[in-house]
Amino acid sequence: MKISIAMTSYNGEKFIKEQLESFMLQTRQPDELVITDDGSTDSTEEIVKSFSLLAPFPVVFHRNSTNLGFVKNFEKAMSLCQGDIICLSDQDDVWDKSKLTVVGQCFSESPGTQLVINDQFVCDGGLVNYGFTSFEKARRLGLGNDWVIYGCCTSVRKSFFDLVSPFPDDFPGHDTWLNKLAIYMGVRRIVEQPLQKYRRHEENTSSTVVSDSGGGGFLHALRKYGLSDSSDQWNLEIEYLKLYCDRIVKVAEFGDLNVSDNVISESVRHIEERVDLLEKRIKLVGRGKFWRFFQVCFFWVQGGYRYNQGWKSAVKDMIRP
Known part of the structure; x- marks a missing residue:
């Protein structure tokens, strides 16, 4: 080798x-x-x-x-x-x-x-x-x-x-x-x-x-990175997720990585689910803060933040401008 x-x-x-x-x-x-x-x-x-x-x-x-x-x-x-x-x-x-x-x-x-x-x-x-x-x-x-x-x-x-x-x-x-x-x-x-x-x-x-x-934890990261409007970034992430999905399908079709069809299909399903949740999150943070609080709570309970940071992401979405 x-x-x-x-x-x-x-x-x-x-x-x-x-x-x-x-x-x-x-x-x-x-x-x-x-x-x-x-x-x-x-x-x-x-x-x-x-x-x-x-x-x-x-x-x-x-x-x-x-x-x-x-x-x-x-x-x-x-x-x-x-x-x-x-x-x-x-x-x-x-x-x-x-x-x-x-x-x-x-x-x-x-x-x-x-x-x-x-x-x-x-x-x-x-x-x-x-x-x-x-x-x-x-x-x-x-x-x-x-x-x-x-x-x-x-x-x-x-x-x-x-x-x-x-x-x-x-x-x-x-x-x-x-x-x-x-x-x-x-x-x-x-x-x-x-x-x-x-x-x-x-x-x-x-x-x-x-x-x-900086060696700080969650609060340090929240102050420095976490309260801005992330909709544009999430839309970019959706674009990138779709690129990953397309390439994975092509690799599975033409490559020889010894990756099973089940792994590929699960990867595609996982990416499509992430796209769906991000699209819902973008709509969620676009609402007024009062109604957003209750909808964020419901979204969290339904598992909407399972690919993010759970309750931490929910808190950020509640207090974003």
Whole structure:
């Protein structure tokens, strides 16, 4: 089994050297490192090329002719990988030396697993640990494991990537696309062990309630994220759910993932149910607060928030503007 690392870069001179050096310290060396650069104007390319002269494994550096954006840039990097397993990497984190060993064992032990996601320590720009991991933060907020989605912690079989690509145009995240499909098809495996340090700094491309460096719980998240009008976001989520559903059906028809018809049909039913509940929730929060209170209570009792945060989501819907 060959393992490739797919990294994307863009003006990464500040941190990329540390990440590259952590690859060389792996107890299980990668079979190749593929880096696609999205038009860096700093010394990123020079750093990578200097590293390639010392690396004990092949390093492929590809400079895009035009800026693709981070989602399509990752798709490009993954498409150039030759390994059986592709481990995604950001340019600014630092891996634990056991990461490739642990991830490789997961895929070897579980032939049905198509995607592995590991935990990570959340750190500041100087890699000082904030005192919690990504999964710990999610659980502190009362969120399930499915909320934890990080491309930098994600590894996939190349055969799975081939089936679920190309990524939809204008989709917000390659990591979300890969992880959500794996979750819905029941082929994602979680590694509880933190296998890297995740650097939070002002140049990060994404920030979510789970990746927020603050260690607070539900009330912290409610104050920062939870009281705005979410109808537009829910409508987008409905669009994305329909994209997942269409791709799952196509994968089941043309792919060979050893996923049973029952799993596929249950995934489709699950997604369609989520769409229905989101559409009802959008109508619900559009009503006046007085009548909304009683209707939210009824919706909650009927299980309308079972794919969200239960009573916490109900409370937010009661007090939204």
